[in-house]
Amino acid sequence: MYYKGTKTECEDYNLEVYNGTESMKQDPFTTSYASIQEIEGQFYILKHKDFNSNMEEVSELPKSTNIQP
Secondary structure, three states: OEEEEOHHHHHHHHHHHHHHOHHHHHOOOOOOOOOOEEEOOEEEEEOOOOOOOOOEEEOOOOOOOOOOO
16 A cells, blocks of 8 residues: 655655654664655655555555656
């Protein structure tokens, strides 16, 4: 599951999950929860099982139509 939102919403969610997950903060190699994916101007982030959001929930990332062979 993923959340779809604005870039700012995804960044805020990423920070909320990172700051709320003690094991991530203790790992010196972890600097964020997940990568934000931009697909055709829309932004997506992986949903964390313990953190909810008001962003739209989607079951999978869309397939990009701009893939170059």
